Amino acid sequence: MEKIIIKGGQPLQGHVAVEGSKNAALPLQAAAILAVQGTVTLNNVPPVTDVKVMDRLLRFLNIKTAYGEKHRQLVLNANCPLSSEAPYDYVNQMRASILVMGPLLARTGQVRIALPGGCTIGARPVDLHVYGMEKLGAQIKQDAGFIEAHCDHLVGTRIPLDYPSVGATENIMMAATMAEGITTIENAACEPEIVELANLLNKMGARVHGAGSKVIRIQGVYYLHGAEYAIIPDRIEAGTWMLASAVTNGDVIVQNAIPEHNASLIAKLEEMGVTIIKQADGLRVLGTSVLIPANVRTMPYPGFATDLQPQMTVLQLLANGTSTMEEHVFEKRFLHLEELRRMNAHFQISGAVAIMDGPTDFSGAEVTASDLRAGAGLVLAGLAAKGITQVRRPQMLDRGYYHFYQKLRSLGAQIDRVNIEDKFKINPERQSRQNKGPEKE
Ligand SMILES: CC(=O)N[C@H]1[C@@H](OP(=O)(O)OP(=O)(O)OC[C@H]2O[C@@H](n3ccc(=O)[nH]c3=O)[C@H](O)[C@@H]2O)O[C@H](CO)[C@@H](O)[C@@H]1O
Numbered sequence: 001m002e003k004i005i006i007k008g009g010q011p012l013q014g015h016v017a018v019e020g021s022k023n024a025a026l027p028l029q030a031a032a033i034l035a036v037q038g039t040v041t042l043n044n045v046p047p048v049t050d051v052k053v054m055d056r057l058l059r060f061l062n063i064k065t066a067y068g069e070k071h072r073q074l075v076l077n078a079n080c081p082l083s084s085e086a087p088y089d090y091v092n093q094m095r096a097s098i099l100v101m102g103p104l105l106a107r108t109g110q111v112r113i114a115l116p117g118g119c120t121i122g123a124r125p126v127d128l129h130v131y132g133m134e135k136l137g138a139q140i141k142q143d144a145g146f147i148e149a150h151c152d153h154l155v156g157t158r159i160p161l162d163y164p165s166v167g168a169t170e171n172i173m174m175a176a177t178m179a180e181g182i183t184t185i186e187n188a189a190c191e192p193e194i195v196e197l198a199n200l201l202n203k204m205g206a207r208v209h210g211a212g213s214k215v216i217r218i219q220g221v222y223y224l225h226g227a228e229y230a231i232i233p234d235r236i237e238a239g240t241w242m243l244a245s246a247v248t249n250g251d252v253i254v255q256n257a258i259p260e261h262n263a264s265l266i267a268k269l270e271e272m273g274v275t276i277i278k279q280a281d282g283l284r285v286l287g288t289s290v291l292i293p294a295n296v297r298t299m300p301y302p303g304f305a306t307d308l309q310p311q312m313t314v315l316q317l318l319a320n321g322t323s324t325m326e327e328h329v330f331e332k333r334f335l336h337l338e339e340l341r342r343m344n345a346h347f348q349i350s351g352a353v354a355i356m357d358g359p360t361d362f363s364g365a366e367v368t369a370s371d372l373r374a375g376a377g378l379v380l381a382g383l384a385a386k387g388i389t390q391v392r393r394p395q396m397l398d399r400g401y402y403h404f405y406q407k408l409r410s411l412g413a414q415i416d417r418v419n420i421e422d423k424f425k426i427n428p429e430r431q432s433r434q435n436k437g438p439e440k441e
């Protein structure tokens with residue numbers, strides 16, 4: 001069993017570099033399905049597990065891919081006939097696998113994809129994705145855990161979304177690029193990752209307008225071709241390092257962080273007494289020993305990002321007084337708080353609201369990461385805690401962070417990742433010596 005082990009109490013100091021955005025990379029990988037001619041070259045692609053999971057799915061669909069970790073470059077070639085079936089084994093690990101549905105439908109006229117399944121942050125239906133495909137003219141059948149969609153050709157139309165779902169907006173955008181006529185997505189998601197997808201699609205020959213606003217207009221084209229694109233820095237990774245500096249009363253420069261992408265976080269940090277200085281090489285985050293409580297609500301962009309909620313609650317628990325966190329994006333994203341109780345946190349949860357009493361004197365304990373960001377939150381609590389914290393299931397962190405503990409160690413944290421079985425594994429040589437008994441002279 002692997003664990004991250006942290007000896008807390010060390011203020012973080014130094015520089016940390018942010019990788020390319022995981023949540024931008026995944027839809028951009030899926031968009032490569034649309035290129036009937038030429039290759040799609042993506043730069044600044046982070047070497048994280050989710051990107052590898054998407055890569056495995058795309059290769060199953062017959063797309064040729066080559067990734068150079070050193071240069072963070074991924075080249076995708078979809079110029080051959082593609083399979084339109086995505087089996088359960090290839091989609092059950094990651095929700096974002098559903099993003100192949102729109103482009104496959106546009107490219108091949110049919111798709112059969114297993115439903116991506118449950119998730120520890122709550123139910124994650126795909127009804128808005130399906131609604132979008134239906135509005136574009138696809139016939140959809142859901143049976144035996146699969147979504148099956150087919151169409152002669154897709155036709156542009158008005159698609160008002162009940163909720164600005166990031167994934168549904170991306171799927172619809174990709175499907176609509178080759179639809180006949182104009183598609184208008186209303187109440188579209190506005191996340192920077194949506195703008196990234198539109199930028200790549202437009203470089204591939206699509207005509208997408210308004211990405212980043214509530215209304216996206218897509219004029220269908222006959223075909224899409226290859227293009228090269230560099231992915232933006234990961235705003236969630238950047239935010240995690242900013243919070244790591246704040247919870248340890250540190251002084252960290254988060255390199256490549258784009259301030260506008262973390263505006264809600266910056267505003268809350270400043271409200272709590274943390275100093276943020278915008279520098280040419282990134283954001284300098286200076287902690288404080290007197291944290292002011294704050295109330296936070298997660299919301300679609302540009303609101304406070306749900307993917308920074310667990311990390312933020314650690315800072316709120318350290319503040320001098322009562323803070324609240326309202327989780328409005330996912331229904332079950334407070335599992336990390338129950339683990340933090342083991343580290344001396346005091347709070348109550350009432351529906352979507354966590355009411356937290358600070359200041360918390362975190363004490364090290366053994367805890368388990370239920371998902372990627374819960375894991376990040378627990379490690380941050382460990383950095384702020386007295387004594388030793390052990391975080392189980394560190395593989396959760398690999399989904400979206402590259403070299404998580406190594407980067408923290410470079411900032412001065414006392415942190416390691418160990419395989420407990422390795423430590424206690426019986427050395428075969430020693431065992432055979434023991435079995436033989438003492439060597440004769
Ligand atoms: C790979 C990726 O980019 N993941 C991000 C993306 O996830 P994802 O694209 O899954 O997030 P959505 O914006 O779609 O989901 C937000 C909410 O809408 C609901 N919903 C969504 C689709 C649907 O068809 N029906 C429906 O009810 C979900 O259950 C959830 O409660 O945006 C989330 C919200 O910022 C982030 O936390 C994830 O890190």
Ligand SMILES: C=C(OP(=O)(O)O)C(=O)O
Pocket residue numbers: 094095096307372373400
């Ligand atoms: C929830 C996340 O990702 P996904 O949507 O892929 O589960 C995340 O990155 O925190």
